[in-house]
Amino acid sequence: MTATQPAPSNRRTSRRTEILDSRPVNLDGFVEEWPEKGLVAMESDFDPRPSVRVEDGRIVELDGRARAEFDFMDTFIADHAIDVATTEASMAIPSDEIARMLIDPGVSRRDVLAVTRGLTPAKILDVVKLMNVVEIMQGMQKMRARRTPANQGHSTSARDNPIQVAADAAEGALRGFAELETTLGVVRYAPLVAIALQVGAQVGRGGVLTQCALEEATELELGMRGITAYAETISIYGTESVFVDGDDTPWSKAFLASAYASRGIKMRFTSGTGSEVQMGNAEGKSMLYLEIRCILMAKGAGVQGLQNGSISCIGVPGAMPGGIRAVAAENLVASMVDLECASGNDQSFSHSAMRRTARLMPQLLPGTDFVCSGYSGVPNADNMFAGSNFDTDDYDDWNTFQRDLQVDGGLRHVREDVILQVREKAARALQALFEYLDLPPITDAEVEAAVYANSSNDYPLRDVLADLKGAQSVMDRGVTGLDLVKGLEATGFTDVAENLLTVLRQRVSGDLLQTSAILTPAFVPLSAINDANDYAGPGTGYRLQGERWEELKKLRHVTSATNPETEVS
Amino acid sequence: MTQNAPSISLGPADYPLSINHSELLRTPTGKALSDLTMDAVVSGEVTADDLRIAPETLLLQAQLADASDRPQLAGNFRRAAEMTAIPDAEVLEVYNALRPRASSKEQLLAIAERLEGHYGAAESGALVREAAEVYERRNLLARPEQA
């Protein structure tokens, strides 16, 4: 490590330096690279050189390592992810040629996939290392699996208050999130909060998919019961030792992937740059190299998609030189091996609003399957994923970016009266359902609070111990998604019950298991099969136009052209 | 069960099945999608067991995945088709047994045999056998005092 500079003593600082030093960006943490330990974004002399050798239909050498020396990641990737039939031919193509294919609109997505399915982790790294951020964005525009971009929201509560979660889920669904996710401060609250999320989401917009981030086995159980609709916190790691520290292996995770599919439940894995070095064992490899191993492991497991973009470790690549370029590259790699990509922007990233926005652009501008894998649909102080890059305070800024640049980030402006209406309905529906299920009562005062609240501080306090008992009873009694349908129907929330039943019925068809699937407001499954990305240059692919563009032209305050003395919204 | 692959041959244009081919879809209990109505839920005719996916449907989705050049996804669906027969609790047990240092080699092989023999789950069994082999090589089997 280099020596630190001696602190200047008694030297007068300029007024300008004082001002700069007080800027929010200087509250962020930045550290030096330490490549020997893997504290480096994507350019490291310690990463392996690309190579592959096939004998008798089996990969016997991968990135300079012979099969006898394979760790379990090498083994899994060699045996499940890489196409043995084409790998030698694909690996023979120079990296700069593959990088050019990624940005050339004349080369179809399908033609690129024909090459990438034979590439090793080190070769993929070699390709994306040639690309600057603009080229990475060009690649993403073409390689994203679903033609129509979407967004995902978080709905959580610092007090794990289910009424807040329901009301904010309803508002988030109405504003446009295709998926909504929650998690807990106190894990035992999970059943009540997961129920609240599901009810709120189906009030806001029928067909929104929900999930509750928990330890793997519990997350699966809530999914099997139909209380949640998809799963995503199935973490994977790029080194064997960190994977084992997480108490899993590629085989346990592959089995889990099939377990979810066997219950008709949509699922994606989660990984991201920085997790291995954060957990102390990067084996001296760069963050992006290890992330590419994760991406190929996910591909080999046959899971349809991946949440990546550093995710909960964003502070690590964020502190490194070129770190945000590496994060954009990891999203591209997920897309260029044909996985659904829920592309981060889901964790508090910077004290600087400018830096937060800059970090978003490589995903917002080209569009990804889910631009945020968790835009905070609650104020960040209530975000139990420890904050997101964007929260409720930023809704109007986001809508303005979309309108300024004419890009679709998955959200829209909604009038206040409509928002208040769905918030109230969500709280009322949950109140009725709790009573039906004999859970701790929700008072009218709590419903009233939910309509006008911003944060958990605006709600009356719950009896936490009674709620935790209620939560346990949900598990003990074996309450299922169908019980929620019955309760909503019995208490007069017929349309919400119908929405939830339709979501549950999707399990029977399995349509949501295909790559990048979401449900439209008309309950049509939209995936990389029936909405395949067909970008082929200017004027092609997804274009923000027509009815959707008219919708995104609306903001809170727009002066009317007809009568400039009034505003339209 | 994977031997009885559906005779129909599907391609990308057939997706989504819930809209284009609802006639091909049955619950594991033999009900059609159109039977899963609110009235049937309220009357108790439809239970949580009816809201599951049938192995035949997973094999149809595997065909769609294969036809969309996603062989790994198709393989996942085929394992899933086998696993529909395994009760929730046992699925979780097998998952936990596959965690690192959770099982001896014999325990893993016994699980594989049960999957193959009792459930006819050849591909899932093969995955567990492969794990047993790799775990042995990488020292990830249960340590003696933990087995």
Place this chain on the structure above:
Amino acid sequence: MATPATERTVSLRETGPAERGSRPDEVVIALSPAFAGEFTKTIVDLPHAEVLRQLLAGIEEQGVTARVVRVRDTADLAAISHLGAKLSGSGIAVGVLSRGTAMIHQKDLPRLSNLELFPQSPLLDAEVFRKIGSNAARYAKGESPEPVPTRNDQMARPRWQAKAALLHLKEFDCIEADRGPVEVKPVFELSHA
């Protein structure tokens, strides 16, 4: 520094291999490899002596006994805490990493689950450690205490995460593979910094 301050320091005296406890009224405090050794303070400069003193006080104010062990072969908080819980006569343990991250664990829970987790080390001050000790003791007595309020400063990540990773790398270097946990006796001293 201009003014010399009096600071409490702690050293951990090894007393032998950590055994499974038989007293149902004990809580184990399980410390990471570099705690009060290679490192002396948490990520926000709270002395390890103070962390330990507050945990012990919190446990003892509930009339419960505390036993301190050092885990040497892993720097993973869940593993450290779960191992502590398995050694604890009550089945309850508090695990702590050098940078301050802490967890209350119970031996019958899956390793990656927990009773309470305090993941944001920069937000853990003396008061929180005392409450963690107190709550662990109440679980040991079979009570269901209200969880210690989770602090949630979403801006800790951008400021501290990379430094935390750096500290973790340094702690990882202190791991002694295949060496079992040892029981330690904390010896507190006042020193002039």
